[in-house]
């Protein structure tokens with residue numbers, strides 16, 4: 001508190017101009033800055049977005065007059081990915097840590113809807129890394145390797161027609177995250193008049209789709225001079241080559257064709273020199289600054305707001321980090337408590353539910369058991385009945401068998417003394433008319449059977465008939481005898 005009131009006193013105090021008596025030395029401050037920057041070194045990160053084989057690696061080699069390691073991509077990637085390569089370069093006494101990030105497989109998929117995603121993710125990841133470093137308590141931004149993308153060179157195919165929807169979508173997704181410079185690649189394959197129309201068409205398409213591309217700064221006096229016309233040359237039509245061809249008495253970088261030579265560094269042949277001028281020689285620092293103050297700032301703001309930090313409270317009073325923290329903590333704790341209570345309630349309900357379910361299951365099982373038991377008893381009863389029936393039948397059969405046996409025994413006795421003991425009238429009449437013992441005995445069997453068998457009309461009748469037939473046959477036999 002005391003500190004802030006003291007500050008107020010100082011700031012309210014009027015400033016006075018004073019003359020220095022002699023040389024003090026703080027005029028060397030800019031030099032000190034320069035030498036410090038030089039010892040620290042610089043980093044610069046370039047992202048090349050473009051179809052496979054459109055000339056990305058070749059252009060980088062031409063721009064930096066060296067041969068970076070090159071690995072040709074295949075056209076059969078399942079998706080797009082980014083390949084960063086970092087190099088340490090030195091020019092006079094300035095060290096540059098250069099990172100070149102290439103898109104691999106861009107534009108090769110049948111479905112290109114998701115092609116922009118890996119690029120956006122990569123850029124965001126670099127921002128996130130920087131933010132995490134910034135948020136650390138012990139941060140070391142001084143020797144932090146900054147991997148944030150400073151410039152995105154967007155390679156447009158030299159169709160002479162118009163932009164592809166993939167180009168528009170990708171640039172639209174990137175324009176709030178990175179400085180974009182669109183370039184027409186392999187510009188030697190398009191005629192001069194067509195190129196002019198193509199450039200106009202591209203710019204009008206970018207404007208009508210609201211794609212923000214990087215504008216060379218025109219507010220800075222030193223740069224305005226070179227620049228204002230440069231914005232009119234966008235998109236730059238470039239040619240890449242590391243081949244040296246002799247033109248006149250000089251070796252120049254060029255592409256040689258049967259009908260002539262395309263000189264890379266001749267402004268009447270292509271815009272390569274303009275690109276190199278604007279990208280490396282004039283605006284490199286501005287690109288770095290724009291990345292930090294515009295794109296990174298936007299990312300940081302969104303991210304912190306997402307995390308719940310605010311500069312002002314709802315009544316637009318200044319809101320310190322401490323207060324935000326306290327508020328967040330309170331909110332978090334109450335949230336936690338609420339969640340815990342919810343969980344507990346949920347648990348109790350679940351237990352109750354499960355209990356009820358179990359009870360229901362038990363009841364069902366019990367019912368089933370009872371039913372099975374009943375069924376079992378019923379069956380048992382039935383079988384018992386059947387058994388009784390069968391036993392009765394067996395008894396009846398046995399009785400019959402005994403009777404039949406006694407009868408048989410009797411009949412055998414009767415056969416041994418056939419004519420001695422006949423008192424029966426019927427037998428006598430048979431005896432008088434039939435001398436055959438065998439027939440007589442069989443008739444007796446019949447008779448015995450008839451008496452044993454229950455008085456069944458059928459068997460009675462059969463017996464009777466049999467008797468008659470015996471008698472008849474006896475008559476018949478007597479006649480034949």
Ligand SMILES: Nc1nc2c(ncn2[C@@H]2O[C@H](COP(=O)(O)OP(=O)(O)OP(=O)(O)O)[C@@H](O)[C@H]2O)c(=O)[nH]1
Pocket residue numbers: 050051052053054055056057058059071072073074102103104105185186187188189238239240241255
């Ligand atoms: N006509 C013409 N051909 C070029 C130009 N730049 C590169 N090429 C040719 O295009 C082919 C591919 O060039 P690269 O630089 O390997 O293309 P790239 O985009 O790096 O390819 P990947 O890394 O595999 O995606 C090579 O044969 C180059 O010679 C150019 O400006 N004009």
Ligand SMILES: *[C@@H]1O[C@H](CO)[C@@H](O)[C@H](O)[C@H]1NC(C)=O
Pocket residue numbers: 065
């Ligand atoms: C590029 O490098 C070669 C040596 O590798 C050199 O002879 C040539 O002059 C350089 N070109 C430019 C434009 O600096």
Ligand SMILES: *[C@@H]1O[C@H](CO)[C@@H](O)[C@H](O)[C@H]1NC(C)=O
Pocket residue numbers: 247263266267268269
């Ligand atoms: C650039 O190209 C033009 C046209 O081909 C030619 O007249 C001119 O001499 C070239 N400039 C240089 C420096 O080679």
Ligand SMILES: CC(=O)N[C@H]1CO[C@H](CO)[C@@H](O)[C@@H]1O
Pocket residue numbers: 224225226227228229230277
């Ligand atoms: C308007 C203006 O100052 N244009 C200058 C831009 O830079 C080129 C050189 O790169 C000059 O030739 C133009 O005169």
Ligand SMILES: [Mg+2]
Pocket residue numbers: 056057058070071072073102
């Ligand atoms: Mg390449």
